[in-house]
Amino acid sequence: MLSSASTAELAPHASSRLDRWALARIQALVRTAPVTFMLWDGHEIPPAQGPAIGTILFRNRGALISWLWDAELNFGETYMSGTVELHGDLVQLLEAIYRALDSTKRRRWRRVGANDTNAARHNVHHHYDLGNPFYRLWLDREMVYTCAYFPVPGATLEDAQIAKMDLVCRKLHLRPGERVIEAGCGWGSLALFMARRYGVTVRAFNISTEQIAYARERARAEHLEGQVEFIEDDYRSVSGTCDAFVSVGMLEHVGTADYPSLGRVIDRSLSAAGRGLLHFIGRNHAAPLNAWIRKRIFPGAYAPTLRQVFEHVLEPHHFSVLDVENLRLHYAKTLDHWGRRFRSSRAEVAAMFDESFVRAWDLYLAGSEATFTTGSLQLFQVVFTRGTNNHVPWTRSGLP
């Protein structure tokens, strides 16, 4: 509910008939959501039925009109600028909006453009080079910025990230001395984990300058430079052969147009009995990511369906899918942890950037959590091998 502190700040000038009509149009997009829509002068539209779990407050006409024009994009833009306020629990409010949208509007898939190596570098820099101190505020100790695996829902985030890395290694059946290629290695936590715990050698690729520098420093500190090589380069430049090819949280940045390139890279890298694992945010049906997320948070990103990945990455090379697991609710929980940590560090983040950055990231983390809880997004782990490889595990015993 709207606090008295913020109602006190409401603008004195009255809303017009046109403003009220616009508000009604916007409310109609999510008619079933238990949310109150309010204008700057206090005019409000309560939920069609039941009590409201929150309020969306437009502080001026510009914000209101921008939603009429493109609600998907300008929801985020106006929240970021502070011209729209969301009162109530942010995740719950966004869940309500997404559920209501789903029942009224089904989007078609639009093909997402290619990300050539320059675009890829720009896109990755935009997000991952915000400074390691920023990410250290709210990620786990290992700096893992992908979905964790909670053996039980109450596990800590630190334990769940370790459990995720171990799950990935067990799915890949890593054996000491094997060669692993990792495409998109973040701050290097998985590469170092594989080397330390499973005795493999790793060549890990990433185009984020800050992440690679951090990862190399960790390798030196842990005396793993001989076992783990961090390479600042694009996945398309991957060379050499490996017994396991792993990519956790990179496919989202590849773009469907470049899936065939990724398939070729895997095909030329993987040994005859090699295994591959792709861990990525996906969908049950093809659709673009939210327009605001693409503009402000992840330029060039796309969450594919399993079908798209199979068709364009795996099938052309006759790879055999061995195992698929959907960890959707684990990502919702991971984001819940990140969101809590982020909000408890609001002041530090505001000091590093500014208030609009804080609001943008708060919305991004809360919105992402809501997309996983409402089923708009999935988290898939796909294990595959060559079609002719008979040295595959007999059963899943040992997993999870």
Place this chain on the structure above:
Amino acid sequence: MLSSASTAELAPHASSRLDRWALARIQALVRTAPVTFMLWDGHEIPPAQGPAIGTILFRNRGALISWLWDAELNFGETYMSGTVELHGDLVQLLEAIYRALDSTKRRRWRRVGANDTNAARHNVHHHYDLGNPFYRLWLDREMVYTCAYFPVPGATLEDAQIAKMDLVCRKLHLRPGERVIEAGCGWGSLALFMARRYGVTVRAFNISTEQIAYARERARAEHLEGQVEFIEDDYRSVSGTCDAFVSVGMLEHVGTADYPSLGRVIDRSLSAAGRGLLHFIGRNHAAPLNAWIRKRIFPGAYAPTLRQVFEHVLEPHHFSVLDVENLRLHYAKTLDHWGRRFRSSRAEVAAMFDESFVRAWDLYLAGSEATFTTGSLQLFQVVFTRGTNNHVPWTRSGLP
């Protein structure tokens, strides 16, 4: 190797230059296979390198020419008629042929025609109504005619079929009192197992008259008529709601053109928190089944890729894939068991049918085993639910 008994029967008339040219053309299709090709007069082409693991003997010119025309189809036709003999271990010989073919020839996918309800009934009758006594000769005690699950490779077929049924139930997380719909229930073993062990009620559909009669008799004998209803009808006629939708070994008979119908049937049947499981023979890349198998063994059958199933059955209804497992090597082992039992019952089968039937089924079972060991075919189990269902298992603990 060719036994002296059969060389003694070789035709006296000599092969011509044209015959020898034809043999060379045929051998060239599988140049790398360690197999000897031989004509009726003893003229032979040994393997390009290494010792032969077996011999393919053409007993007359008609057989030879038929292979030039369509080796894929007439391999089976001539073996069935006895005008081509295969000497050596049949499975190993076929594996060698398939491996050699794979490296020289990659087939494109041709769309398989629709199976309307009449065609479906005809196709199913062709295979499954050969008489229960025939199948009892070589199937397990429970009469399960789909891929078994061997917890360890040395498990018996009887135990492995029970283990498969239990695996299916655990993947579906069946709870006592829940309602299950089974599309394509064979001789009813899974439906009865689910009712007996998991306390659910089952409505099981099948269009094979003999199988349904057998299943109903079993339900009466086990006093499970109140819990399991066997319905002689097409999957498209499935009505009512269920908490679990399961189909084991039916999708192969549906045909891609009717996948949307199957998707609609599941969508209209499944409750809000319902789970579905599809168990089917599939492929890593789209291709038709072997022409002879389609002509003689499984008219109208098609083994899809995961992509095809996702695109046409699951995605249109926004179903969420929770779990995929590939049991390819389990099907090779299942077929090994069936083949051994079948061969030890050759005399009884010949008495029921004739020698060409015996040869056809021997080839079908051995050839199927070879397609699984060489990776031409896969066995997928896909678990899914509605995209909005959050009552999904937190982890796979309890599985395998």
